[in-house]
Amino acid sequence: MTLDPQGNAPEDLSHAGSVTDKAIEYMIEQGIAPISVASALLGGALGLMARTMxxxxxxxxxxxxxxxxxxxxxxxxxxxxxxxxxxxx
Incomplete structure (x- = not known):
């Protein structure tokens, strides 16, 4: 993971954000409630952070x-x- 020139964010953050946006869009189109989408994403993010940070x-x-x-x-x-x-x- 490489930080940007100012040392603020990984250079692949924009890509990860785009992939996440597409996943959210897909789940909403599938009729999954926004609160369920948000809860699942937050839970996944917390799990990833717990394993790596x-x-x-x-x-x-x-x-x-x-x-x-x-x-x-x-x-x-x-x-x-x-x-x-x-x-x-």
Whole structure:
């Protein structure tokens, strides 16, 4: 896993995100409820982190996610999606 020039994220993060987006799209098309999709993805992510990362690193990832919620970043994403591409899923 190689970090970008600023040392912020793996260079393959965009690819992984694209694959994940396609998987989500497929599950929604199959009629799987969004909460079930989200729960399965979160559970899988936590399992992967538990197998490959130290607890402190996992805590940093989770703290970053919580900060995104608390700052309103996710609300902005929902609003942008609702304005541009239709209803948020």
């Amino acid at each position: 130290e607890d402190r690193a996992i805590a940093r990832v989770l703290q970053s996610a919580l900060a995104s919620v608390e700052s309103g970043e996710l609300h902005e994403m929902r609003r942008s999606q609702a304005e541009g591409a239709g209803p948020a899923q």
